[in-house]
Amino acid sequence: REQPIFSTRAHVFQIDPNTKKNWVPTSKHAVTVSYFYDSTRNVYRIISLDGSKAIINSTITPNMTFTKTSQKFGQWADSRANTVYGLGFSSEHHLSKFAEKFQEFKEAARLAKEKSQE
Numbered sequence: 167r168e169q170p171i172f173s174t175r176a177h178v179f180q181i182d183p184n185t186k187k188n189w190v191p192t193s194k195h196a197v198t199v200s201y202f203y204d205s206t207r208n209v210y211r212i213i214s215l216d217g218s219k220a221i222i223n224s225t226i227t228p229n230m231t232f233t234k235t236s237q238k239f240g241q242w243a244d245s246r247a248n249t250v251y252g253l254g255f256s257s258e259h260h261l262s263k264f265a266e267k268f269q270e271f272k273e274a275a276r277l278a279k280e281k282s283q284e
Contacts, residue, residue, distance in 0.1 A: 168202045171271075177196050177254035180251060224246075
């Protein structure tokens, strides 16, 4: 049903829900972060597991933005999960690739949404 379409490795963070300023690491080390595509629901998601625990389960919506905040760090806000996710990459190249895919799947999500409304 759901297929991984792109995977990378990164350190995963979430914004501190109390301060909304500080990053709290949700993984002790770099974990696999994957984009998944659900063809039956036409939905793109970012999923990351630390062992069996899902530390990211974020559905990409057309109004989401992925922001590169430094050479190796990027973030996006997920209003459904009511959190901001941050990813620390080992290189600028990995960050750029992830950001590129985010744009691509966000655009695909937008087109899918328009199609479903026709």
